[in-house]
Amino acid sequence: MEIKFTTLQAEQSAFTLNIENWIIEDAQPWGVFSTEGDIGSLIADLLSGEFETDTGKVVKTAGSIAQVSLGEQQRLLDQELAKNDTDFMDKIDHGSSVYSLIYQQCEDPALTERLLEELDLIGLKNSGFRMLSTGETRRLMLARALAIKPDFLVLDEPYAGLDVEHRQSLAVYLQTLSKQVQMLVIVSRETEMPEWVEKVALFTQGQLVSQMDKVAWDNHPIIAQIKAQSVEQSDQMIALIQKHHHSSPFNNPIFELTDGRVAYGDQTIFSGVNWRINKGEHWQVKGPNGCGKSTLLGLIFGDHPQCYSNDIQIFGRQRGTGETIWDIKKNIGMVSSALHLQYRVNCSALDVILSGFYDSIGLYQQPTPQEKSIAQEWLGILHMSQFARTTFKQLAYGQQRLLLIARAIVKHPSLLIVDEPYQGLDYLGRRLVKNSLELIARENLSQLLYVSHYHEDSLDSIHNYLTFVAASDGNGYEAVVNCID
Incomplete structure (x- = not known):
């Protein structure tokens, strides 16, 4: 899937995204790093069609896009709270089960079971959404995104909230997945930039300031500069x-x-x-x-x-x-x-x-x-x-x-x-x-x-x-x- 950003300005909440020119070529995996400014959910929402640009444009070739982001997680929570039936039950409603939240995305029992297995959610398949820990919720959000079989996957801070073991297993999983699904991975920890990305886009305060290959990123002086700041x-x-x-x-x-x-x-x-x-x-x-x-x-x-x-x-x-x-x-x-x-x-x-x-x-x-x-x-x-x-x-x-x-x-x-x-x-x-x-x-x-x-x-x-x-x-x-x- 090819995506082109041209003289784009998009404002969401109290934050503005500015991209003069950025081309993501077909099948090309990218990483994004932001020194200052929470741009992950904004980029994910923009690509997923949750909101429109103020000026400029985003041109995409045909294909489906899914996202895993804190914004998407908040929207799911809002949906779950809206249908909370605790007041009409003789027990607390803990929300939709992990299984049902994945199944409703694909209506495919075999795919649902496979994602439960691959993302270590089998033991939680009957657990209500609001009973999950932060890390468990993040794995569920990834499973829901993959259940729609996207052509392009936006991952905003995919390791956030995961324990050491699950971060390690997810890193291996994403490396394998990168051969099948084109991905854009947004991180704020330099150590979490995947080795398999080809290009890195560097943002600060919502502005795309630099694009480089992975080798140039590994030797970039920006981290030392921000530590001093x-x-x-x-x-x-x-x-x-x-x-x-x-x-x-x-x-x-x-x-x-x-x-x-x-x-x-x-x-x-x-x-x-x-x-x-x-x-x-x-x-x-x-x-x-x-x-x-x-x-x-x-x-x-x-x-x-x-x-x-x-x-x-x-x-x-x-x-x-x-x-x-x-x-x-x-x-x-x-x-x-x-x-x-x-x-x-x-x-x-x-x-x-x-x-x-x-x-x-x-x-x-x-x-x-x-x-x-x-x-x-x-x-x-x-x-x-x-x-x-x-x-x-x-x-x-x-x-x-x-x-x-x-x-x-x-x-x-x-x-x-x-x-x-x-x-x-x-x-x-x-x-x-x-x-x-x-x-x-x-x-x-x-x-x-x-x-x-x-x-x-x-x-x-x-x-x-x-x-x-x-x-x-x-x-x-x-x-x-x-x-x-």
Whole structure:
């Protein structure tokens, strides 16, 4: 399939894509790297016909195009929520099954079963969509895209949310698939640029600035330049955090879970988890997709329904002894993919950050002048002051994620929970957040609970680990605690 972009300008949400001239030749695999700006969903939507260009044109030869992107994932979630039948059932509706979501794309049982097998979804075929982990959802989205047998496949951050094992198996799978389907792969990690792409397009702030072959990309100096830029921006962010920092008033334990267990019916997620977090400790939670990492963090945050059926102490109180969920949340900052999906209100970018002071999704109280001033400082650090009054849904996914990270940090919580914080961020945004989290941990500005599947995302100041492993009885997972501090 051949695609030609000519003097193109396309605006989606608060972001503009500019391409003067770009030709993707028939059967030619391309990679795309964006140093600054979340362009993946925009390019995918443009090619898939989700919206039209403002000026210029895109000319395509005949053929079908499918996409795997965070934007497409959000649209599927919206569809699933629209048909939520929980209110009319005697149980919670967890959404359409993995099998049905693939089958509805092709109506071919044999192809559906093959995709389930190839993408390690067999064990999840009867699971509801809203029960899936981030990594499991990404594999499902790829299966749905392939089910329509596309001629051209756009993959926006295909490895996002996958654990190490699934990233490795997907890399092999995509290399094989590249011989059968023409692909455009968009990444923000230079290490994830596939070896099999022939050409690389380099974007910055939505502008196509360079096109090169893979050899030239491997020797390009842009990464070193952006690292220096991200350090400067991180220094500004940490200065803002230090400016408004206050000390945690709590003594040990900050959190303690005794013989923790979460199960849904006959399915055990994890059991026998004993975990204590003392004051001043920073922790990383590790484990494969679906092991219960986000579930465990939900027990701490108080938004998981089984947090009251477990033996939990938090901030010096036994959970379930009269405290409100707001008593707990006021001391915790939280950012996660689940929270991002739940943040569906259409308030302004400034109000998103301000909502962190009140632990709300949306802003329903009148903020103080000081809170407004701090939130505006955050917008400046994120280079988003011009979007102060722009609604959350109008912003690109990566911009939304940066706002939610600022929302989590703005009140300087005693405990800062960051679950896959880099999802959807461009290269510069990821470096900025990683550098800032490292400094927060090093200077004990908050206690970190950190989840990332990437070894290169490890923080030097975190020395304590809770790792989920398959339970010895084969029923769910159990936790191995390695506390060095």
